Amino acid sequence: MRIVIAGGHGQIARQLGRLVTQDGHEVVGLIRKAEHVPDLEADGVGWKQLDLEDTSVEQLTEVVRGADAVVFAAGGGPDGNAARKETVDKGAAVMLADAAVAAGVRRYVMISSMGQDRIEEDSDEVFQVYLRAKRDADDHVRSQDALDWTVVQPGKLTDDVPTGTVAVGDVDYGSVTRGDVAHVLAEVLESDHTIGRTFAVIGGDQPVAEAVRKL
Template sequence: MRIVIAGGHGQIARQLGRLVSQDGHDVVGLIRSAEHVPDLEADGIGWQQLDLEDTSVERVTEIVRGADAVVFAAGGGADGNARRKETVDKGAAIMLADAAVAAGVRRYVMISSMGQDRIEEDSDDVFQVYLRAKRDADDHVRAQEALDWTIVQPGKLTDDVPTGTVQVGDVDYGSVTRGDVAHVLAEVLETENTIGKTFAVVAGDRPVAEAVRKL
């Protein structure tokens, strides 16, 4: 399977890339900076340099054409820049979905976020801007009949050592390691039972593969 990961140098994306490449898949990470190339090459995955905030649907379509799946793992960063929540977390996710449709790539996996039930429409708080951007991107993806989509909504992300166990589905807000989210995404890419589903993921006691199979 050929998998294209948008935001390929991100912490979850790199862990996902290593997992699926070790399983024999052909992985290409989309990266904004040439400085990221050595890291991806060290991970054993391919790369394409592309600034998702300065490109077109047509260019992204060219890159993803021929892929079996695309994963949106890009983010506007943790620097408090509200504008980039709109251009990356929303705009780039929508662009990747539209490019996948144009290229005939059906499988689309999105890293989104829990907390959308607590959105404040008129708030200028950066986290609220982020949640609204994620909601709008999720809605756009779900509306695409040409996509076999799955939307994964992690809780608060941590850099703790992955446990290999999670809770998924309709769960209370909590935290989860980035490594465990990457493992969930790898399982999602290997299974069809998550197609057309949106689900949350937090730390738990069920092995990842079992948790994903039972969704």
């Protein structure tokens, strides 16, 4: 497969890129900054410099054309900038979906977030803005009949050493390592039965491949 990852220098994205490259897939990471190029090249991952906040659907369509799958792994960052939750977590995810449809790329894997059952519609708190952005992006992706989508909703992300075991599906809110999320995404990309599914993932006791297989 040729896989294009939006937010290609992110922690989950880089781990995912290494995993699927090792499995023989071709990966292109979309990055904003030229300084990120050496990291992706060290990972064995291709790259395309593109600012998702300063592009168009038409430009992004040409970037993803010919891909077998796209993964949305971009984010507005942890700096408390609520505006970027709208432009990246929502806007860029929507744009990637529209570009995938225009380019005829059916497979779309979305990194979203748990906690959407706790959304407060009138709150200006940054995390609430983030959750609403994720919800709206998820809804847009799921509304596209031309996409074979999967929405993965991790719990609280940590930088701990990956365990290789998770709990997926209808689970209570919890934490999960970024590495374990990357492993879940790698399995999802190989698993057609996850198409049309939205599921949560947290740390657990099932090996990742088994957990995804049993969805």
